[in-house]
Amino acid sequence: MAPTAKMNSWSWINVWSIGTVLIAAWVVLPIVAVLYIGLTPSDEIWTHLASTVLPLYISTTLQLMIGVGIGTLIIGVGTAWLVSTCRFPGRRLFEWALLLPMAMPAYVIAYVYTDILEYAGPVQSLLRDMFGWTTKREYWFPEIRSLGGAASMLTLVLYPYVYLLSRAAFMEQSVCVLEASRVLGRGPWRSFFSVALPLARPAIVIGVSLVLMETLNDFGTVDFFAVSTFTLGIYDVWLNMNNVAGAAQLAGLLLFFVVFLVLTERFARRKQRFHHTTSKYKALPGYELEGRARQLAIIGCALPVVFGFVLPAAVLGSYAVIYFEAAANPEVYRHAGNSVMLSALTAFLAVAIGIFMAYGVRLRNERIVRFMARFASLGYAVPGSVLAVGVLGSLGALDNGIDGFMRRNFEISTGLLFSGSIAAVTFGYLVRFLALSFGSVEASLAKITPNMDGAARSLGHGPFSTLTRIHIPLIRGSALTAAMLVFVDCMKELPMTVILRPFNFHTLATYVHEFASDEQLGEASLAALAIVGFGILPVLVLSFAITRSRPGHTKKDQSS
Amino acid sequence: MKGLHIVGVSHAYGENKVLDNASLMIPAGELVCLLGSSGSGKTTLLRLAAGLERLQLGKIVIDDKIVADPEVHVPPDHRGIGLMFQDYALFPHLSIIDNVTFGLRGMAKPKAERRAMEMLGRVSMTKYAQSHPHMLSGGQQQRVAMARALAPEPKLLLLDEPFSGLDTNMRLHIREETLTVLKASGVATVMVTHDPEEAMFMADRIKILGESGRILQSGRPHDIYYHPQHGFVAKLFGLMNRFESVIVGGCVEIPLGKIRVKGLGEGRPVEVLVRPEGVILDSEGKDGPVIDVISTHLLGHDNIVRVRLSDESGAKEDEKELYVRAHHAFEPELSNRITAGVDPEYAFIFPLDDLGGMAGAGYTAWPQPHAAE
Numbered sequence: 018m019a020p021t022a023k024m025n026s027w028s029w030i031n032v033w034s035i036g037t038v039l040i041a042a043w044v045v046l047p048i049v050a051v052l053y054i055g056l057t058p059s060d061e062i063w064t065h066l067a068s069t070v071l072p073l074y075i076s077t078t079l080q081l082m083i084g085v086g087i088g089t090l091i092i093g094v095g096t097a098w099l100v101s102t103c104r105f106p107g108r109r110l111f112e113w114a115l116l117l118p119m120a121m122p123a124y125v126i127a128y129v130y131t132d133i134l135e136y137a138g139p140v141q142s143l144l145r146d147m148f149g150w151t152t153k154r155e156y157w158f159p160e161i162r163s164l165g166g167a168a169s170m171l172t173l174v175l176y177p178y179v180y181l182l183s184r185a186a187f188m189e190q191s192v193c194v195l196e197a198s199r200v201l202g203r204g205p206w207r208s209f210f211s212v213a214l215p216l217a218r219p220a221i222v223i224g225v226s227l228v229l230m231e232t233l234n235d236f237g238t239v240d241f242f243a244v245s246t247f248t249l250g251i252y253d254v255w256l257n258m259n260n261v262a263g264a265a266q267l268a269g270l271l272l273f274f275v276v277f278l279v280l281t282e283r284f285a286r287r288k289q290r291f292h293h294t295t296s297k298y299k300a301l302p303g304y305e306l307e308g309r310a311r312q313l314a315i316i317g318c319a320l321p322v323v324f325g326f327v328l329p330a331a332v333l334g335s336y337a338v339i340y341f342e343a344a345a346n347p348e349v350y351r352h353a354g355n356s357v358m359l360s361a362l363t364a365f366l367a368v369a370i371g372i373f374m375a376y377g378v379r380l381r382n383e384r385i386v387r388f389m390a391r392f393a394s395l396g397y398a399v400p401g402s403v404l405a406v407g408v409l410g411s412l413g414a415l416d417n418g419i420d421g422f423m424r425r426n427f428e429i430s431t432g433l434l435f436s437g438s439i440a441a442v443t444f445g446y447l448v449r450f451l452a453l454s455f456g457s458v459e460a461s462l463a464k465i466t467p468n469m470d471g472a473a474r475s476l477g478h479g480p481f482s483t484l485t486r487i488h489i490p491l492i493r494g495s496a497l498t499a500a501m502l503v504f505v506d507c508m509k510e511l512p513m514t515v516i517l518r519p520f521n522f523h524t525l526a527t528y529v530h531e532f533a534s535d536e537q538l539g540e541a542s543l544a545a546l547a548i549v550g551f552g553i554l555p556v557l558v559l560s561f562a563i564t565r566s567r568p569g570h571t572k573k574d575q576s577s
Numbered sequence: 578m579k580g581l582h583i584v585g586v587s588h589a590y591g592e593n594k595v596l597d598n599a600s601l602m603i604p605a606g607e608l609v610c611l612l613g614s615s616g617s618g619k620t621t622l623l624r625l626a627a628g629l630e631r632l633q634l635g636k637i638v639i640d641d642k643i644v645a646d647p648e649v650h651v652p653p654d655h656r657g658i659g660l661m662f663q664d665y666a667l668f669p670h671l672s673i674i675d676n677v678t679f680g681l682r683g684m685a686k687p688k689a690e691r692r693a694m695e696m697l698g699r700v701s702m703t704k705y706a707q708s709h710p711h712m713l714s715g716g717q718q719q720r721v722a723m724a725r726a727l728a729p730e731p732k733l734l735l736l737d738e739p740f741s742g743l744d745t746n747m748r749l750h751i752r753e754e755t756l757t758v759l760k761a762s763g764v765a766t767v768m769v770t771h772d773p774e775e776a777m778f779m780a781d782r783i784k785i786l787g788e789s790g791r792i793l794q795s796g797r798p799h800d801i802y803y804h805p806q807h808g809f810v811a812k813l814f815g816l817m818n819r820f821e822s823v824i825v826g827g828c829v830e831i832p833l834g835k836i837r838v839k840g841l842g843e844g845r846p847v848e849v850l851v852r853p854e855g856v857i858l859d860s861e862g863k864d865g866p867v868i869d870v871i872s873t874h875l876l877g878h879d880n881i882v883r884v885r886l887s888d889e890s891g892a893k894e895d896e897k898e899l900y901v902r903a904h905h906a907f908e909p910e911l912s913n914r915i916t917a918g919v920d921p922e923y924a925f926i927f928p929l930d931d932l933g934g935m936a937g938a939g940y941t942a943w944p945q946p947h948a949a950e
Contacts, residue, residue: 468662468664471629471666472667473668474627474628474654476654476679476682476726477680478679478682486679
């Protein structure tokens, strides 16, 4: 077969595979740029960084990751266990309400809690009034603008990742396994720790890895709280020390954290596949909780929802009413327009490119095409700060190249075409969120039998016509969902937008960030509320999916 | 020449070789069945012919035009080949009529719809034109799939296990219908199946695939049944009684009697396969070895009778139990001495030492009066 392989080694070359490989290369470009700039020898910045701020960045980042990791683990797994295996009043409500904090960007909740908990805020004022304190020295109150504060904020909005995945894992666990364990003499409590938890471990690990990726990505919270994480360090070195090489070196180092997280996640996913011992699902009977346990369960599920969503949303809502005149100015509407325009553009492009790539992989399932597609969908794990450095680095090089070429040949200076334009922002968004659309499009394409392709092709339709007339109509639902997810993520995106946006150009997120950082939360309340409003969309979709797909639960079970 | 010509095709999925130097000629205007077990590469052959799979080695020619060799790959949409899948692959989001018009590209809409209705009429599905695939039964979906495949008037129609998704009763019925429609349209058809009975029923010509796409025998159903050239082919059609023996004096002796053989040298070890209808039971009990009836199973017109040769027959232990096809009127209880003989027309002899080079080897028994000499 050797000659065969040789003859056909270039046969994968066609529009689809070339396109897929080119798109993938283009998406990977910023990451390559970061590594390139970071590895290019420059002045003594690195030794300087290493001896001064680097240890601080590393230890702060690690502490934040540990704090958020443990926090989301406890809240996420605990609430998931309660709603999936116990029975208590309000369980059905909590099942989806526990997802609500997902709608809150961490920076928004940080502004709100700072506003409430700072010295002049209502809580401390109330305490002072009640106990007659007059100065700060007379009592102790936790400082919200601290590492612990940042960890709490991130935990409150990120635990739904862990909740969602571990809940699904608990639901899928065959009731037989759990019952077997109880019959063998283990109580519910021990069954949880010795059977249910280990079985759900891969799902939990995936959830926590995603949470930690988001933690590394966060800029708004740590910036506001002045917690010196890597991400903040990158911006500090870049913008305040004006040293791109140093920023790129930090970014490259941060990538190591990311690689570790991605590998952990991938490893857990692989393990997950072997964990289903039986496909016989039955509705979990559930432990009926009574008395004290019942109250504790209700409180345990209510607290994350109240602190992660209800309270901050209420505060924002009240501010929006009080400061309506100031908050609802035409500028805000313009920023909202910018946000919607950018997000819609990105969502459309991400889904279109996702469909193109997933179909390319489907058409020619060659190793290189598949590999490039996988590689291109790693962007979700790379923190926005790193991507921002990479996008500006690569677009800057492109701009200089074009400028140089035009000057030499036409004596025109084109200046910076892409850097600092909407194109740069869109590019950054695409790199980060392409995985979202590619993943869901690929998953739903996989559900279409290849015989559909075969039938359409043998009936005289080429690959493109087959795509538009068969595949796209069949995957429309999940493509729209993917577009919505990308749209909402773009609406919330802050770390890249802050850097890549054109001069004097605001989105809702950057506007909120700017005003809230100036302690003008009232003015920003309406914009923040708008972001939260959009953020609720995916929560609705997810909760709809939750109530609809319940392995082993028939309609009758649900009504009873 | 007209038709499908597959020359020296080898194909592998990764390490797994499915076709090894397979060659196949299918003349136009015939209904040819490729009969083979799973792993014989029959579906791969269809997919290669249709262009759904890229050819690795060899050549595929349709109507004198090379459609695939290691350099050329005519895409499936330019081959003019109709294809019908095991799961029918109807497009779930399109109505039945839209499914059928899907292949009528470039035809004006009213004309395409007229043509589609005509095709649906041929499979008696006109009244479902506006339905969607999920509303139809398996048999109805099969008919629509056929109408869809035939609508663009393909040069060649490929059917991949077209009846395997149907239950037994339905299958007989649909099979007959399909045959009528195919004959009426006159399209050259290649059908892949693993069901010998189905192949016998449908085919003008059967090609039997062994491992890796090797053709073991090709011929009309009658030839395949009465003159199998390979033990494997003979065994395809149901139960067989198997004996081992050697050639002595131009004959082979089995417990049921002697059979004359032509063309095999003295002393060669052979395998003798006797169809159940080739075992003749004699309730008068005159000649041949005595048998005991173990059980009888009524199949309708015939009985399948399990019998056991008596110890005096001298048969080897693993050759004592036989399957016999007997007329339904056969009533073993009424007789206390039954003997068995062999009808050489249903006995096939294959050399056992002919390792590998079976192709073309076929040694039929000489017709001679039944029972031993």
